Amino acid sequence: MSGVEKRFAGIPALAGASLEILPGEVHALIGQNGAGKSTMIKVLTGYHRRDGGTVSFAGRPFEVHSPHQAQARGISTIYQEINLVPLRSVTENVCLGREHRRFGLLDWNAMHREAERLLSTFGIRIDVRRPLLDFNTATQQMVAIARAIGFSARLVIMDEPTSSLDEKEVEVLFRVIRQLKADGVSVVFVSHKLDELYEVCDRVTIMRDGKTVRVANMDSIDKLELVSAMLGRDVARSDGHATAFAARQRSAGEVVLQAQHLAAGNAVRDVSFAVKRGEIVGFAGLLGAGRTETAHVLFGMDRAQAGHMKMEGQVYDPRNPKDAIGAGLGFVTEDRKLEGIVPELSVADNLTLALLPRISRRGVISERQQREVVDGFIKQLGIKCSGPAQKIRELSGGNQQKVLLARWLATHPRLLILDEPTRGIDVGAKGEIQRLIRKLADEGLAVLMISSELEEIIEGADRVFVLREGRTAAELDGEAITEERVLEAMAHGHSNQIEQVAS
Structure with a gap:
């Protein structure tokens, strides 16, 4: 793929991007959210039509208009969310779209034999007549690979294949990948787990902002260089100065929330941190580090499977968001449009959504109380709107974000979780939101950003916890909060222990 261009509503998603895969190699494709990885794959497999550039496969121009066509011509994709038919048998899933027939009827014996043969090459021996849902995620992943190989794929694209696998299952997958490589099949391996890239990949393509920024052999690039290239940072840059906020010599109050050795699913493995009154604690980490998933545990959206939490010294174990709100937490989620605003409702209704139990009696909202709250926050936060009755979808991104902040401030939280608080808003509004967050902390609110x-x-941030692959890798405080140290912790981590860096 060379010079590939793709725009959506005039906005470039790919800008002259390139990708070259050699025969029989395992090639890593990495980048942060919005880097263009998924768009690149969808252009290659015919899901999107490119606006410019060229694609060739096996030395010939390559043009397909659907993933089905791409599969028929030798390119199979195995997605993070396994896209098979769970209620059908393993055999039906392996042979779907290329069923064996005899005298016009399905030849079940031939298909069962083929499914067994393909899976046995990976060391998987199961009853292929049973429904796919009877088997664990790792086995389902192997069925997806067997299906891809059944199409005589010359290139297999694996999108985050290890995200829901445990360590033993990952080893099985890696054994399969090495076998594919030995058989001359190329693999594109999309993953955010750096250790895995070094274990199984030969080369890496790094994307950022729709462009290919670096291609390298895995043995010639270290983890710090990988992270720096993904984030667009200069690896040599190290000024070591104290941050503007650290230099204020801030004195935070008592601990509001403390978490120790939290674990939940595969995304949160061993996370420890604390947030004090009047301070902003930052969560840093690459895509997939477990930051948002940890926030979901704090807010009761997911239950912790291990570890424990305390809220102002008391045991804290929320079963749902209602428990979290009752304990004094607020949560501004990262996807403002999907999880935050209700677009067809007014500014007033959006702002008081979390406050409804307090301003209503027997299901009837007190308009007077609602008006007082809404008018107060519109003035306090400088929300630009024609009035409380204006639909929130008509507001700018920055003003929508202010409404969401006001929604939780109205509940008088003791801890406010902000997930990507300035994503998708313009520079001016971004600075305004950042100043507002600092003002809230100065007034005594505990903030996790x-x-x-x-x-x-x-x-x-006044303190920073760096998360890496679901674990707390480092705690940085005061003058230790530098770009170099954050990047170092993102790249290398420190196993299960926290590196406490003295300020």
Whole structure:
């Protein structure tokens, strides 16, 4: 793929991107959210039509208009969410779209034999007549690979294949990948887990902002260089200065929330941190580090499977968001449009959504109380709107974000979780939101801020916890909050222990 262009509503998703896969190699494709990885794959497999550039496969121009056509011509994709038919048998899933027939009827014996043969090459011996849902995720992943190989694939694309697998299952998958390589099949391996890239991949393509920024052999690039290239940072840059906020010599109050050795699913493995009154704690980490998933545990959206939490010294174990709100937590989620605003409702209704139990009696909202709350926050936060009755979808991104902040401030939280608080808003509004967050902390609110932007974390947080592959890798405080140290922890981590860096 060379010079590939793709725009959506005039906005470039790919800008001259390139990708070259050699025969029989395992090639890593990496980048942060929005880097263009998924769009690149969808262009290659015919899901999207490219706006420019060229694609060739096996030395010939390659043009397909659907993933089905791409599969028929030798390119199979195995997605993070396994896209098979769970209620049908393993055999039916392996042979779907290329069923064996005899005298016009399905030849079940031939299909069962083929499914067994393909799976046995990976060391998987199961009853292929049973429904797919009877088997664990790892086995389902192997069925997806067997299906891909059954199409005589010359290139297999694996999108986050290890995200829901445990360590033993990952080893089985890697054995299969090495076998595919030995058989001359090329593999594109999309993953955010750096250790896995070094274990199984030969080369890497790094994307950022729709462009290919670096291609390298895995044995010639270290983890710090990988992270720096993904984030667009200069690996040599190390000024080591204290951040603007650390230099204020801030004195935070008592601990509001403390978490120790939290674990939940595969995304949160061993996370420990604390947030004090009047401070902004930053969560830094690459895509897949477990930051948002940890926030979901704190807010009762997922239950912790191990570890424990305390809220102002008391045991804290929320079963649902209602428990979390009752304990004094607020949560501004990262996807404002999908999980935050209700677009067809007014500014007033959106702002008071979490407050309804307090301003209503027997299901009837007190308009007077609602008006007082809404008018107060519109003035306090400087929300630009024609009035409380205006639909929130008509507001700018920055003003929508202010409404969401006001929604939780109205509940008088003791801890406010902000997941990507400035994503998708313009520079001016971003600065305004950041100043507002600092003002809230100065007034005594405990803030946990998750951000993919290094500057936002380094300049805005009083303490930073770096998460890596579901574990707390480092705690940085005061003058230790530098770009170099954050990048180092993102790249290398420190096993299960927290590196306490003295300020």
